[in-house]
Amino acid sequence: MDRRNFLKIFGSGVATAATGNLLNPAKTNASEDNQATEFYGILVDTTRCIGCRRCEKACAEANGLPVPDIDELTNKSVLEKMRRTSDTQYTIINRYDTEKGPIYVPKRCMHCNQPGCAAACLVKAMRKRPSGHVTWDANCIGCRLCMVSCPFDIPKFEYTKAMPRIQKCNLCYDRYKKGGIPACVEVCPTQVLVFGTRRQILEEGKRRIAADPDKYVNHIYGEYEVGGTSHLYLSSVPFEQIGFRKDLGTVPYPEYSTGFLFAVPFIFVLWPIAMLGINRATKKDDESGHGENHENKEHEKGKH
Amino acid sequence: MNRKLIYFLVSIAYLILIAIGLYGVYTVEATLHVKETPVAEPQNKISIAHTEIFGKLERPQVIFDHGKHVEAMKAEGCAACHPVKKDNVISFDFPKKVKGKSKTDAMNAFHDECIECHKKQSSENKKSGPVTCADCHNKKNDKIKIKYPIAEFDFSYHDKHVRKLKEKIGKDDCGQCHHFYSLEEKKLVYKEGTEExxxxxxxxxxxxxxxxxxxxxxxAEKGLTIKNASHQQCLNCHLKYQKQGDKETGPTECIKCHTGKYKTVEELSKVSRPDRKQKDRIFISVENSKMKGVPFDHKNHEMTSKTCRSCHHETLKACKECHTLTGKPEGNGINLANAYHQVFSEHSCTGCHNKNKQTKECAGCHYAIPVMDVDSLNPKKDTCNTCHSGQKEKYSAAPIPMSSVEKVKKEIEIKVLENEYEPSKFPHLEVIKKLVKISNDNKMATYFHRNAKTLCEGCHHRSNISAEAQQDTPPNCKNCHMVAYDRKNPNKTRLLSAYHRQCVGCHDQMQIKKGSSFNFEEGDRCGACHKKKVGGPAEIITMKNDRVVKQNTTNIINVWHPE
Incomplete structure (x- = not known):
């Protein structure tokens, strides 16, 4: 056992003792996670979506959220304005009027390979599971750093509740653990959504683009964006036309801060040593004579 | 002393380390924001900004009002600014002469000619232009972008020129415009029948x-790009007749030719095509070819394209002269089979036919049918035989008789979403009749859809008739598409999805309002097929999160539940 591990265990032991295992709920259900060897994800083919909003309904039913009305009449008025995910809506469909007619785009958590929200979380309430799901746990302290750090504006806070939670799509983690597929994927009438391992759906996305280069733009959104995401999007128009940000770059969000955080102790330790060294090097010999005697003696020894 | 040096070196090394660390951490890529300037109306103005010579401009571009200058220099004529070559041919270039090849030489040439003339004009007490820098290089000009749309000399203009010139000269003389450069004689020559x-x-x-x-x-050496060459050719001739006092001559103003309006193929279908003694019908058969010959109606195809270049992309020679059976360098290594069948080419038969299949009427079925030789590596025998008949006489295409489709099922009930909705009623016969009508109205479709069964394949796709026991009835959707979601093979289309994609996809492609995802009218969208079930699962109204919520207790059936 090295010192790092020792400190870790010691620290968590103290924390567990102090808080009654509140800060570390991960231990309880970590066993299923370890079976997964690959990230799962969803391929979203926006050329197929017809904007029926059945996924919104199924999502609400599966996650115990208020079930939206998806009658045609409501659909018409709802789709007229741009919506964002909210504390009662994990997934929403927006309509974008483009050169190729209206295009419906389902929007939900992208489940980044290296999520900014998980890196920002102070208590590991937001976590990336080995199966690719980015989930939220109840040990959250409500700092809402995850909301700030998300490049896709996904996590939402329940401002109206006494015991507020962070609400966002968890790729139906509970259903996954029981061997199921996400509710939206199951209910989609046009198979816009394909659930599989990231490798599998990436392959399928590439196959579709290759088989119909006229139909799709040659880009899979989420393949490299912010270091890759578990939701992959296909589109027939450039992605900026259907509300995707093209300025995110391919650097995973946590990497922006890990570099900085790595440098902080580095500078704190090295800076005084460097300064001290310069001080020593530039000090005049006779000036050092005014200092402590033993230092002066050492100096003289060095001369011999 | 030694120790001091070590102290010093170590501390410098630390400082360098810190500097590198800081540099690595704080250099983040910056994003560029490029603003586009909108294109302005040309109004006979020209933007002078030769970025190909000057690169990035030091001063704002010059917006040159060509119309104004033409008006002012009417007495002097075009030659006042543009150089005159031999035989009094004006080359519409500016400036007249550039001394050297450097940027400064080009800049000086522009400045000298403009300012000199302006000075001269004002010394003669005539109205003149600016002579100071910012009057031409105005900062406002940076926000202006002028681009002339390409002038299209289509078949109707060609036809007009042929007729008018015959009236004026008294005979057919294509050499007035058409010529080609003889590399041996090093000059322009013209031979009848070789116009290109x-x-x-x-x-x-x-x-x-x-x-x-x-x-x-x-x-390129003579600077005769397509722009310069056509300006020289067209304008000199127009000016010649203008000088002679001919009122019916062509335009010399920029915006008169560069209108930005283009005629469609339909509008050009009444205009006769250039006569180059080409055959109306050709039997395409190549010696030693594996495939049977193809009867080709050249005249018909002339009428369906806007230029000769759309097929004859390099010269007006026959395809097989450059594209041989095994390919040769003249044909860019593309062999004959590919020249005819390349799927995404604009010059090949298959490529152009594929493009036509993307029109509204055809796309309903054809959008889902994979283009030949990308996905369908083994096209059916009948597909090849449609063109490769080996008969010199063209197949006289007959429309599909309506009587041949009367036997099909009149209406089909689809019950996949039975729990929530009444069964959807699909008007099978009505749809087929409409498809037959569309096919019969279109010339190309009539030729290629030889019988009613071809149309069935639009929906009953990817079946292999020759392997089927019941050859008369096409397969049902359920025969291939499963009800459950196959987790092992998630890309497989399941039944619910197959119906929706087939129906909605076709309605979208054919822009049929009912049942299309593009349509937002109530009752026409989902309601076109799905009627809410009377006595279906009750909707419970509950209070949740302080708001009234309709809780629907439907369970979506026919999908695989993990529990």
Whole structure:
């Protein structure tokens, strides 16, 4: 056992003792996670979506959220304005009027390979599971750093509740653990959504683009964006036309801060040593004579 | 002393380490924001901003009002600014002469000619233009972008020129405009029956074959890009007749030719095509070819394209002269089979036919049918035989008789979403009748859809009739598409999805309002097929999160539940 591990265990032991295992709920259900060897994800083919909003309904039913009305009449008025995910809506469909007619785009958590929200979380309430799901746990302290750090504006806070939670799509983690597929994927009438391992759906996305280069733009959104995401999007128009940000770059969000955080102790330790060294090097010999005697003696020894 | 040096070196090393660390951490890529300037109305103005000579401009571009200058210099004529070549041919270039090849020389040439003339005019007490820098290089000009749309000399203009010139000269003389450069004689020559498009020699942007490259090289040396060459050719002739006092001559103003309006193929279908003694019908058969010959109606195809270049992309020669059976360098290594069948080419038979299949009427079925030779590696025998008949006489296409489809099922009930909705009623016969009508109305479709069964394949796709026991009835959707979601093979289309994608996809492609995802009218969208079930699962109204919520207790059936 090295010192790092020792400190870790010691620290968590103290924390567990102090808080009654509140800060570390991960231990309880970590066993299923370890079976997964690959990230799962969803391929979203926006050329197929017809904007029926059945996924919104199924999502609400599966996650115990208020079930939206998806009658045609409501659909018409709802789709007229741009919506964002909210504390009662994990997934929403927006309509974008483009050169190729209206295009419906389902929007939900992208489940980044290296999520900014998980890196920002102070208590590991937001976590990336080995199966690719980015989930939220109840040990959250409500700092809402995850909301700030998300490049896709996904996590939402329940401002109206006494015991507020962070609400966002968890790729139906509970259903996954029981061997199921996400509710939206199951209910989609046009198979816009394909659930599989990231490798599998990436392959399928590439196959579709290759088989119909006229139909799709040659880009899979989420393949490299912010270091890759578990939701992959296909589109027939450039992605900026259907509300995707093209300025995110391919650097995973946590990497922006890990570099900085790595440098902080580095500078704190090295800076005084460097300064001290310069001080020593530039000090005049006779000036050092005014200092402590033993230092002066050492100096003289060095001369011999 | 030694120790001091070590102290010093170590501390410097630390400082360097810190500097590198800081540099690595704090250099983050910056994003660029490029603003586009909108294109302004040309109004006979020209933007002078030769970025190809000057690169990035030091001063704002000059917006030159050509119309104003033409008006002012009416007495002097075009030659006041543009150089005159031999035989009094004006080359519409500016400036007249550039002394050297450097940027400064080009800049000086512009400045000298403009300012000199302006000075001269004002010394003669005539109205004149600016002579100071900012009057021309105005900062406001940076927000203006002027671009002239390409002038299209389509078949109707060609036809008009042929007729009018015959009236004026008294005989057919294509040599007035058409010529080609003889590499042996090193001059322009003309021979009747060899007329070709200007683009072949004057479009310098395109890579050409070896023979044409030699000619385009000469064009490039003389600066005769397609722009310069056509200005020179058209305007000199128009000016000649203008000088003679002919009122019916062509325009000399920029915006009169560069209108930005283009005629469609339909509008051009009444205009006769250039006569170059080409055959109306051709039997395409190549010696030693594996495939049977193809009867080809050249005249018909002339009427369906806007230029000769749309098929004859390099020269007006026959395809097989450059594209041989095994390919040769003149044909860019593309062999004959590919020249005819390349799926995404605009010049090949298959490519152009594929493009036609993307029109509203055809796309309903054809959008889902994979294009030949990308996905369907083994096209059916009948598909090949449609063209490769080996008969010299063209197949006289007959419309599909309506009586041949009367036997099909009149209506089909689809019950996949039975729990929530009444069964959807699909008007099978009505749809087929409509498809037959569309097919019969279209010339190409009539030729290729030889019988009613071809139309069935639009929906009953990817079946292999020759392997089927019941050859008369096409397969049902359920025969291939499963009800459950196959987790092992998630890409497989399940039944619910197959119906929706087939129906909605076709309605979308054919822009049929009912049942299309593009349509937002109530009752026409989902309601076109799905009627809410009377006595279906009750909707419970509950209070949740302080708001009234309709809780629907439906369970979506026919999908696989993990529990």
């Amino acid at each position: 498009s200007c683009y072949y020699c004057h479009d310098l942007n395109k890579k050409r074959g070896p023979e044409l490259t030699a000619i385009t090289k000469v064009s």
